[in-house]
Structure formats: C-alpha cells, structure tokens
Amino acid sequence: MTYTQADSAYDHLWMHFTRMSSYRDTPPPMIVRGDGAYIYDSQGKRYLDGLSGLFVVQAGHGREExxxxxxxxxxxxxxxxxxxxxxxxxxxxxxxxxxxxxxxxxxxxxxxxxxxxxxxxxxxxxxxxxxxxxxxxxxxxxxxxxxxxxxxxxxxxxxxxxxxxxxxxxxxxxxxxxxxxxxxxxxxxxxxxxxxxxxxxxxxxxxxxxxxxxxxxxxxxxxxxxxxxxxxxxxxxxxxxxxxxxxxxxxxxxxxxxxxxxxxxxxxxxxxxxxxxxxxxxxxxxxxxxxxxxxxxxxxxxxxxxxxxxxxxxxxxxxxxxxxxxxxxxxxxxxxxxxxxxxxEGLTQHVLDNQAAFRATLEKLRDLPIVGDVRGDGYFYGIELVKDKATKETFDEEESERLLRGFMSGALFEAGLYCRADDRGDPVVQLSPPLICEQEHFDEIESVLRDVLTRAGKLL
Missing domain, CATH: 3.40.640.10 (Type I PLP-dependent aspartate aminotransferase-like (Major domain))
Structure with missing residues (x-):
C-alpha cells in the first residue's frame, strides 16, 4: 500500500481546531492552488472560496504582484x-x-x-x-x-x-x-x-x-x-x-x-x-x-x-x-x-457598490424553513439556522452536531462552496468572500446554499 501525502497529513500535521480522529481513515482535503475567488484541491476540483480562506484573502488568490x-x-x-x-x-x-x-x-x-x-x-x-x-x-x-x-x-x-x-x-x-x-x-x-x-x-x-x-x-x-x-x-x-x-x-x-x-x-x-x-x-x-x-x-x-x-x-x-x-x-x-x-482597484468602494446586491441575494434564502435570520454588513454575513421559524427555536446540542458537522460542512464543500458552518452560539453559516466578488459569485453562493439548506431541512 502506497504511503501518500494525505497519510502524512494525519501522521504529522496537527491541524488547528480540528477533530483529528475524523481523518484517521479519511484523508483531509488538500488545497493546492488558488485563482481569483476560487481554490482547487489536489484532484483538480474547483471551489468558490466563500470565506476568503479565513476572512483573509481580500484581493483574491493568485496575485502575482x-x-x-x-x-x-x-x-x-x-x-x-x-x-x-x-x-x-x-x-x-x-x-x-x-x-x-x-x-x-x-x-x-x-x-x-x-x-x-x-x-x-x-x-x-x-x-x-x-x-x-x-x-x-x-x-x-x-x-x-x-x-x-x-x-x-x-x-x-x-x-x-x-x-x-x-x-x-x-x-x-x-x-x-x-x-x-x-x-x-x-x-x-x-x-x-x-x-x-x-x-x-x-x-x-x-x-x-x-x-x-x-x-x-x-x-x-x-x-x-x-x-x-x-x-x-x-x-x-x-x-x-x-x-x-x-x-x-x-x-x-x-x-x-x-x-x-x-x-x-x-x-x-x-x-x-x-x-x-x-x-x-x-x-x-x-x-x-x-x-x-x-x-x-x-x-x-x-x-x-x-x-x-x-x-x-x-x-x-x-x-x-x-x-x-x-x-x-x-x-x-x-x-x-x-x-x-x-x-x-478601489476594493473598498467595490464592496460599497456591491454590498446591497450581496445582501439581497442572500436574503432570497429567507423563504427556506431552516433560515431564521440573515445578518451582516459589507462582504461579511451570517445565516442563522433554526428548528422552528415561528418561535425561533434553535437546535439542541445533538441536533446541532448532526446538522453542522454531520451533514452541512461536508455537503457544502462537496457542492463546491468553501464556507463555515459554525455553532459558537446558535448554528450559523458564515460567508466572507474575497472583496473582488461580484453578482455571479453571489448567485453561485446562493444556489449552493439553497440546495444544501433544503436538504438539511429534510434531515431534521
């Protein structure tokens, strides 16, 4: 059996804020390249970087200068x-x-x-x-x-x-x-x-x-x-x-x-x-x-x-x-x-010019039963997930574990969107795309979220 770089990642690389036992038998995703608003894994698959790495890559990936x-x-x-x-x-x-x-x-x-x-x-x-x-x-x-x-x-x-x-x-x-x-x-x-x-x-x-x-x-x-x-x-x-x-x-x-x-x-x-x-x-x-x-x-x-x-x-x-x-x-x-x-390139003005469109695109998700709130500013948004929209009832610990870590984190990534499903506080999906993003990227984010959140709602 060939010893791979993925095996080495489990054996030697202690990843941050990571349940390492999850990767004992399953290799972690290996991101090898970035270009603009997108990242690529070792298999060549493309993902929209909906979190700017970790709220970081403002100007986008692959900037030669x-x-x-x-x-x-x-x-x-x-x-x-x-x-x-x-x-x-x-x-x-x-x-x-x-x-x-x-x-x-x-x-x-x-x-x-x-x-x-x-x-x-x-x-x-x-x-x-x-x-x-x-x-x-x-x-x-x-x-x-x-x-x-x-x-x-x-x-x-x-x-x-x-x-x-x-x-x-x-x-x-x-x-x-x-x-x-x-x-x-x-x-x-x-x-x-x-x-x-x-x-x-x-x-x-x-x-x-x-x-x-x-x-x-x-x-x-x-x-x-x-x-x-x-x-x-x-x-x-x-x-x-x-x-x-x-x-x-x-x-x-x-x-x-x-x-x-x-x-x-x-x-x-x-x-x-x-x-x-x-x-x-x-x-x-x-x-x-x-x-x-x-x-x-x-x-x-x-x-x-x-x-x-x-x-x-x-x-x-x-x-x-x-x-x-x-x-x-x-x-x-x-x-x-x-x-x-x-x-x-006027990146701050670009955010001001496009923030309303980003918000409006994410607001479309409010029609989903699992979406309780959409909040944020600029290019920085959270979508709070709820068990009951009318009462704002949230998920208990076991439900949150099953929803976020058991399904959504993997499903979003598999669907081509890198973002964060987080339960520090009430369960949320966080979005913080590169500041170069425009409507086509907003639409892609909304499309993936709509599909995954719809499927998530049916699991509960």
Missing part, C-alpha cells in the same frame, strides 16, 4: 527584528501608511504576526498605560458574550465562548463579559421581550450593560472594553443604531479605553479601511491582521492613539513587549503591495 513583492524584499533583506531600537524601511513605510488610514489620532503602530498577538498587545499596553499614568489598579477588561478574540492566554480570557476556554483554565484574571448585540435574539439575551421591538432601544440597553459592568467591578479597576465592529462568533452580529456612540460616551466617562478588534473587519471587509469608520466611532486602539496582506504573508498590528502612546515615549519608559517576527520585512512589503491593490 504580491508574490513578487515578497520575493523582491526577501532578496534585499529577508529578516531583521524591530527589537532594541532597530527598524527597517518596509516596517516604517507600512506604519506610516496604516496611521494615514486609521481614524483620528491613531498614529502609533505596534506590529505583531497575527490577530491574537495584536489583542494580547492591546491588553498589555492598556495595563501599562494606566500604571504609567498613576492608575495602577486599572487592569480589567470587558468584552461581549460569544465574541472570539484569539487563542493566546490573554486574548482567550477576553474571548466570550465558554467551550473555547474550559480546557485551558485558569486563564488571565480580570476579563468580564456583557451581552452582545444580536437583535434577532434580543428578547432572550435581555430577558425583556419589549426590547425585541426596536433595535435602537435594544442597542442602548446592550451598551448600558457595559456601564453596569464597569460600575460593578469599580471604574478604578477597568482598563478597556474590547469589541468588534461586527461580531464574528455568533454569526456576524451587527451594532444597533447608536450603540457605539453610547459605548464611546461610557468609556470617556469612566476613563476606560475602547479597543476596536478589527482582525476580521479591517481592510475592506465592511467597505471601509477600518470597521470603526463604517460605524462612525473613534477607538483608542485598533487591533488588525488578516486582510492586511490578503493572507499572502502573516502580519498583525495594534494601532494606538497618540494619547495612549505618549507616556511610553517619555524618559526611560518602554513597552516591554514584542515578537521576533513582528513587522517582518517580507510581510510588511507584501502588505504595502496589497494596499496598493486596494487603492488602484
């Missing part, structure tokens, strides 16, 4: 760290570029290699900022239920998914949770049925829960609030009208930093360079990663306001934090080339 940017930089300077007072041109240029895109006075860029590290950086910076400014007791953070902020111990502590944390506890102390803004579930989230009648009223209630948490913990102990512009886990949960305006007001009142976690929402996903710009709020820190290079090389960043950075720039103070590969020359050069594509 990004590969060339990496090769050119590697030939000139393959690596040099940003430690101990040294810099290199690509990191300096990228930092200036990001500061120019970021809202307000977010002018200081601290590079990491990914999103979880960026979140970790933001929390550590917030803690030290308050120590340097005479408020050493302010170290706690508040985030939202079901929100995902990464897997490092600090970022995982901020994450609001109990199942993701239980195997790694005890985690970093001081992380507290408040309700999220899923208006579809407003009545059960709030316990007040009338709040499901008006989105703005529910949004005010949800924002006020942040204030209550700050008061409960003590304003002199809370350093930061971490929120995504559109919350990923739970299925692309959007902010109600006025939510971020009220949240900014609360943070200002109690001297709490507002951290906008934009690891997914930055770089055009919502039709703006940063998600905070989409909803008109001013963060103190933005965390970002994924789409900065369209996934062609790993990089992340925390972008801090001048005010927050100021005490770190005084006297002998320093931020005792860093990563060997943070701001890597090759990754920084790829990011610059990627941002050139954004500007040359």
């Amino acid at each position: 990004l590969a060339e940017a990496a090769a050119k930089q590697a030939r000139e300077l393959a690596f040099f760290p940003l430690w101990g007072g040294y810099s290199h041109p690509a990191a300096v240029e990228l930092a200036e570029r990001l500061a120019g895109y970021a809202p307000g006075d977010l002018n200081k860029v601290f590079f990491t290699t990914g999103g979880g590290e960026a979140v970790e950086t933001a929390w550590k910076a917030a803690k030290q900022y308050f120590k340097l400014t005479g408020k050493p007791r302010k170290y706690k953070v508040i985030s939202r239920a079901v929100a995902y902020h990464g897997t490092p111990h600090g970022a995982l502590s901020i994450t609001g998914i109990p199942e993701a944390k239980m195997d790694f506890e005890p985690l970093v102390p001081g992380a507290h949770k408040v309700p999220n803004t899923n208006f579809y579930r407003a009545a059960e989230i709030s316990g007040v049925p009338s709040l499901a009648e008006d989105e703005a009223t529910f949004g005010r209630w949800a924002a006020d829960q942040v204030e209550q948490a700050i008061l409960m913990e003590g304003p002199d102990t809370v350093a930061a609030v971490f929120v995504e512009p559109v919350q990923n886990s739970g299925g692309c949960i959007t902010p109600p009208p006025g939510y971020f305006e009220r949240l900014r007001e609360i943070c200002d009142t109690y001297d709490v930093l507002l951290v906008s976690d934009e690891v997914i929402c930055a770089f055009g996903r919502l039709g703006t360079m940063f998600g905070a710009q989409r909803y008109g709020y001013q963060p103190d820190i933005i965390t970002c990663a994924k789409g900065m290079t369209s996934g062609y090389s790993p990089i992340g960043a925390a972008i801090l306001s001048d005010r927050i950075a100021a005490p770190f720039y005084e006297g002998t103070n320093m931020f005792g934090h860093g990563y060997t590969f943070g701001g890597h020359p090759v990754s920084a050069s790829v990011a610059l080339a990627n941002l050139d594509i954004f500007e040359r």
Whole structure:
C-alpha cells in the first residue's frame, strides 16, 4: 500500500481546531492552488472560496504582484527584528501608511504576526498605560458574550465562548463579559421581550450593560472594553443604531479605553479601511491582521492613539513587549503591495457598490424553513439556522452536531462552496468572500446554499 501525502497529513500535521480522529481513515482535503475567488484541491476540483480562506484573502488568490513583492524584499533583506531600537524601511513605510488610514489620532503602530498577538498587545499596553499614568489598579477588561478574540492566554480570557476556554483554565484574571448585540435574539439575551421591538432601544440597553459592568467591578479597576465592529462568533452580529456612540460616551466617562478588534473587519471587509469608520466611532486602539496582506504573508498590528502612546515615549519608559517576527520585512512589503491593490482597484468602494446586491441575494434564502435570520454588513454575513421559524427555536446540542458537522460542512464543500458552518452560539453559516466578488459569485453562493439548506431541512 502506497504511503501518500494525505497519510502524512494525519501522521504529522496537527491541524488547528480540528477533530483529528475524523481523518484517521479519511484523508483531509488538500488545497493546492488558488485563482481569483476560487481554490482547487489536489484532484483538480474547483471551489468558490466563500470565506476568503479565513476572512483573509481580500484581493483574491493568485496575485502575482504580491508574490513578487515578497520575493523582491526577501532578496534585499529577508529578516531583521524591530527589537532594541532597530527598524527597517518596509516596517516604517507600512506604519506610516496604516496611521494615514486609521481614524483620528491613531498614529502609533505596534506590529505583531497575527490577530491574537495584536489583542494580547492591546491588553498589555492598556495595563501599562494606566500604571504609567498613576492608575495602577486599572487592569480589567470587558468584552461581549460569544465574541472570539484569539487563542493566546490573554486574548482567550477576553474571548466570550465558554467551550473555547474550559480546557485551558485558569486563564488571565480580570476579563468580564456583557451581552452582545444580536437583535434577532434580543428578547432572550435581555430577558425583556419589549426590547425585541426596536433595535435602537435594544442597542442602548446592550451598551448600558457595559456601564453596569464597569460600575460593578469599580471604574478604578477597568482598563478597556474590547469589541468588534461586527461580531464574528455568533454569526456576524451587527451594532444597533447608536450603540457605539453610547459605548464611546461610557468609556470617556469612566476613563476606560475602547479597543476596536478589527482582525476580521479591517481592510475592506465592511467597505471601509477600518470597521470603526463604517460605524462612525473613534477607538483608542485598533487591533488588525488578516486582510492586511490578503493572507499572502502573516502580519498583525495594534494601532494606538497618540494619547495612549505618549507616556511610553517619555524618559526611560518602554513597552516591554514584542515578537521576533513582528513587522517582518517580507510581510510588511507584501502588505504595502496589497494596499496598493486596494487603492488602484478601489476594493473598498467595490464592496460599497456591491454590498446591497450581496445582501439581497442572500436574503432570497429567507423563504427556506431552516433560515431564521440573515445578518451582516459589507462582504461579511451570517445565516442563522433554526428548528422552528415561528418561535425561533434553535437546535439542541445533538441536533446541532448532526446538522453542522454531520451533514452541512461536508455537503457544502462537496457542492463546491468553501464556507463555515459554525455553532459558537446558535448554528450559523458564515460567508466572507474575497472583496473582488461580484453578482455571479453571489448567485453561485446562493444556489449552493439553497440546495444544501433544503436538504438539511429534510434531515431534521
């Protein structure tokens, strides 16, 4: 019997967030090539990349200029760290570029290699900022239920998914949770049925829960609030009208930093360079990663306001934090080339021009009994699945397992669509296609989903 690369994948490659036992006798899919909005497996089969890899490949697959940017930089300077007072041109240029895109006075860029590290950086910076400014007791953070902020111990502590944390506890102390803004579930989230009648009223209630948490913990102990512009886990949960305006007001009142976690929402996903710009709020820190290079090389960043950075720039103070590969020359050069594509091809405007068509195409699926809600913004959508449309009854654990992992994940992929069937929170299908996608791709997504969701409904 021939030992194949698929056998090697099971024997040696420990895949992330993967039940490895599933591949003891069945080889995992082997993706070998990408072109535009499509990926291809080792058998030559084509799939529409409905998730941009993992909310990453904004400019699409197969961009020669990004590969060339990496090769050119590697030939000139393959690596040099940003430690101990040294810099290199690509990191300096990228930092200036990001500061120019970021809202307000977010002018200081601290590079990491990914999103979880960026979140970790933001929390550590917030803690030290308050120590340097005479408020050493302010170290706690508040985030939202079901929100995902990464897997490092600090970022995982901020994450609001109990199942993701239980195997790694005890985690970093001081992380507290408040309700999220899923208006579809407003009545059960709030316990007040009338709040499901008006989105703005529910949004005010949800924002006020942040204030209550700050008061409960003590304003002199809370350093930061971490929120995504559109919350990923739970299925692309959007902010109600006025939510971020009220949240900014609360943070200002109690001297709490507002951290906008934009690891997914930055770089055009919502039709703006940063998600905070989409909803008109001013963060103190933005965390970002994924789409900065369209996934062609790993990089992340925390972008801090001048005010927050100021005490770190005084006297002998320093931020005792860093990563060997943070701001890597090759990754920084790829990011610059990627941002050139954004500007040359108008990718953010392309999303704004086509987002209504994407939404309208997905909204067609509401006629299916299994589709409870379609929500999101830009090119970032979740479809919540329900057992009973009239009552919004969701699936129990066994039903969800059978529906998502037992059927839908495989069926969608087999039908030629790579996306995510997820049950962190209520069961959802998530869609986040490359920003180059147009109506023909939307129609293909809807067609595959209609077929698979129809078959899924008959299984229950």
